[in-house]
Amino acid sequence: MFGLFHHWLTVRRRRALLAQQPPAFWEEWLPETVTWYAGWPREIQTKLARNMQIFIAEKRWEGCNGLTVNDEMKFLIAAQAALMLTGVEDYCFEEITTILLYPRQFRRKANDGLLEWYEWRSGEAWARGPIVLAWEDLMEGLAEHQNLVVHELAHHIDGLNGSMSGQPWFPDRTTQEQWERVSQAGLRQLRSDIEAGKETFLDPYAATSRAEYFAVASETFFEMPRDLRAIHPDLYRLLTMIYRVDPAEWR
Numbered sequence: 001m002f003g004l005f006h007h008w009l010t011v012r013r014r015r016a017l018l019a020q021q022p023p024a025f026w027e028e029w030l031p032e033t034v035t036w037y038a039g040w041p042r043e044i045q046t047k048l049a050r051n052m053q054i055f056i057a058e059k060r061w062e063g064c065n066g067l068t069v070n071d072e073m074k075f076l077i078a079a080q081a082a083l084m085l086t087g088v089e090d091y092c093f094e095e096i097t098t099i100l101l102y103p104r105q106f107r108r109k110a111n112d113g114l115l116e117w118y119e120w121r122s123g124e125a126w127a128r129g130p131i132v133l134a135w136e137d138l139m140e141g142l143a144e145h146q147n148l149v150v151h152e153l154a155h156h157i158d159g160l161n162g163s164m165s166g167q168p169w170f171p172d173r174t175t176q177e178q179w180e181r182v183s184q185a186g187l188r189q190l191r192s193d194i195e196a197g198k199e200t201f202l203d204p205y206a207a208t209s210r211a212e213y214f215a216v217a218s219e220t221f222f223e224m225p226r227d228l229r230a231i232h233p234d235l236y237r238l239l240t241m242i243y244r245v246d247p248a249e250w251r
């Protein structure tokens with residue numbers, strides 16, 4: 001009962017929200033921020049903007065270590081989040097309530113069960129909890145076809161089925177098994193290429209774990225779709241099934 005009522009409130013709130021025009025600067029900034037935007041049909045452009053409006057309005061934005069989150073920062077982060085949703089209906093990362101933004105890398109306590117140490121991070125994701133991002137790294141990455149927002153949100157999506165293990169949810173068992181095979185083989189190949197000192201197409205960070213392999217592959221899927229399709233066609237095809245878009249066909 002509560003769930004239904006809550007859903008009704010959400011629908012009503014979103015309707016009111018979407019009745020408002022997005023800020024005027026978006027029209028000018030979107031083609032420069034989202035590489036593919038100018039070539040999209042009008043309805044996809046509109047869908048991106050609507051998901052951005054929802055994402056900005058429904059998340060709590062918190063600046064950390066003295067950072068003040070401004071409209072431009074929200075715009076840029078929401079644009080990357082909405083980029084991941086162009087193929088998806090009625091979903092806007094509902095489980096994420098808060099975006100924490102640090103000016104630059106932040107320090108976190110880490111442990112392996114035995115030892116404890118501090119490490120510097122540029123992002124962090126939880127299946128239920130905030131997404132944490134370092135603004136400086138986010139901006140620097142975008143200039144080099146890395147996408148920290150897509151990376152952390154991919155971890156979040158990966159965690160929706162219970163664990164962030166690089167085994168995201170697929171609509172059927174056959175595809176799930178294909179993903180197991182393709183991602184395991186891809187990870188093995190990547191690790192042996194790195195060990196052999198070869199140049200790799202996927203960022204070597206993907207070799208860290210299965211979870212990082214999925215997150216880095218997701219970044220590459222949206223940032224360099226044609227190269228990914230040419231170099232890792234099976235991986236590419238499986239990602240089109242998760243995100244329900246075929247960005248290699250975007251102009």
Ligand SMILES: [Zn+2]
Nearest residue numbers: 151155212215
């Ligand atoms: Zn990661």
